Amino acid sequence: MKVGINLLLWTGNPSEEHLSLINQIAKWGFDGVEVPIHHWNEKVYKAFRARMDELKLGATATTVMPNESNPISEYPAVRAAGIEHLKRALEMCAILKCDVLAGPMYSPVGRIVGRARNDDEWNWAAEALAAAAETADKVGVDIALEPLNRFETYFLNTLADACALAKKVKHRRVKVMIDSFHANIEEKDLFKAYTSCGKLVAHCHISENDRGVPGTGHVDWKTYFSALKTLGYDRWLVIESFSSTVPEIASAASIWRAISPSKEAVAVGGLAFVKKTWAAARAKA
Numbered sequence: 001m002k003v004g005i006n007l008l009l010w011t012g013n014p015s016e017e018h019l020s021l022i023n024q025i026a027k028w029g030f031d032g033v034e035v036p037i038h039h040w041n042e043k044v045y046k047a048f049r050a051r052m053d054e055l056k057l058g059a060t061a062t063t064v065m066p067n068e069s070n071p072i073s074e075y076p077a078v079r080a081a082g083i084e085h086l087k088r089a090l091e092m093c094a095i096l097k098c099d100v101l102a103g104p105m106y107s108p109v110g111r112i113v114g115r116a117r118n119d120d121e122w123n124w125a126a127e128a129l130a131a132a133a134e135t136a137d138k139v140g141v142d143i144a145l146e147p148l149n150r151f152e153t154y155f156l157n158t159l160a161d162a163c164a165l166a167k168k169v170k171h172r173r174v175k176v177m178i179d180s181f182h183a184n185i186e187e188k189d190l191f192k193a194y195t196s197c198g199k200l201v202a203h204c205h206i207s208e209n210d211r212g213v214p215g216t217g218h219v220d221w222k223t224y225f226s227a228l229k230t231l232g233y234d235r236w237l238v239i240e241s242f243s244s245t246v247p248e249i250a251s252a253a254s255i256w257r258a259i260s261p262s263k264e265a266v267a268v269g270g271l272a273f274v275k276k277t278w279a280a281a282r283a284k285a
Contacts, residue, residue: 003274004032004060004238006205009263012036012249015044022051028267032058034238035096037089045095052096059096060203060236062103063089064252071128072107072121072155079124086132086143094139100236101136102144102177102203105129106165107155109148109252117155125155126168133171144177144203149185157186159193163200175202178228179240180219184209190220191284194227201233205240206274212259213266214239215273225281237278239270 007014010021014035025033035048052059063085065071071082086105093101106125129143136143147162156162162176176197187193194201208217215221228237242253243263250256260266 001234001278002031002058002236003271004034004058004236005030005267005270006034006036006062006238006240008036008062008246008249009241009243009266010246012246012252013038014048015041016047019047019051022048022055022057025267026055026057029271030057030267032060032236032238034060034062034236034240035098037061037063037092037101040088040092042092042095045092049096058236059098060238061089061093061096061098061101063101063105064103065105065108067108067111070108070111071105072117072124074120079128083128083131086128087135090132090135090139090141090143093141098141100142100144100203102146102205104146104148104153104156105132105143106145107153109152112154115154121155122165122168125165129165129169129174130171133169133173136173137171141173142202143174145174146177146179146205147182147186148179149182157182159183159187159197163197166200175200177201177203177205178224179205179207180221180224181205181207181209181211181240184219190223191227194224195230198231201228201231203235204228204233204237206237206270207240210259211240211242211253211255213241213261213273214270215277216269221277222281225278226284229281229283237274239266239274241266241270
């Protein structure tokens with residue numbers, strides 16, 4: 001098990017100005033950095049990878065779909081742009097030497113259309129992911145689908161549905177991601193929801209119910225970690241938190257107030273909490 005932290009706590013647009021953050025993350029004791037991929041500036045990602053190599057840090061990545069690159073759009077050109085976005089993001093992952101690209105890679109965050117998804121959208125999502133999976137295989141990166149809560153997407157809200165979509169694609173690189181924040185809202189039986197994913201679980205986010213410091217809210221962490229140990233999960237546990245001081249991310253995640261004492265408190269307190277709770281967790285028979 002390795003612990004990372006997502007740079008979204010500091011920025012939605014990573015640049016070479018953020019290289020010092022990587023040094024700080026290493027000093028705090030993290031095993032890796034999760035890089036949000038929202039642009040195709042290869043120079044930035046090469047600089048990040050060089051710095052992470054110096055510090056012996058691993059990397060993971062996340063991405064989201066822009067409105068103009070929506071894989072389930074009714075317009076073929078927009079769907080094609082969605083596939084291209086996924087392929088380009090995976091190419092950036094190769095530069096970063098990531099083993100997983102995670103996120104809601106099926107529809108733009110916040111896009112609500114006033115109805116449930118339809119069969120066409122389901123099939124379009126599977127087609128886009130199948131196309132992206134070919135690139136994922138070439139670069140050795142898993143695609144981890146993240147279900148979001150009903151207020152952020154109408155398309156994929158539960159882990160059961162995420163697994164169903166991954167199984168429809170039928171490609172070894174297409175898997176699922178567990179996010180404690182979204183599961184806390186949408187799942188009826190957390191342990192069952194987590195463990196029913198089986199070997200499809202390729203990534204996990206550690207996010208408190210208010211998006212603040214992990215361990216200071218009411219997420220059922222005992223069940224979360226026990227389920228992961230029952231699954232034999234041994235990949236990344238990545239802290240994901242946000243700040244009202246990063247406008248584009250605050251707006252997307254609806255962060256309207258200070259939810260933690262500081263960004264350092266999220267990182268330092270969160271890391272200590274994850275390590276302690278993981279060590280104490282026991283797999284259920």
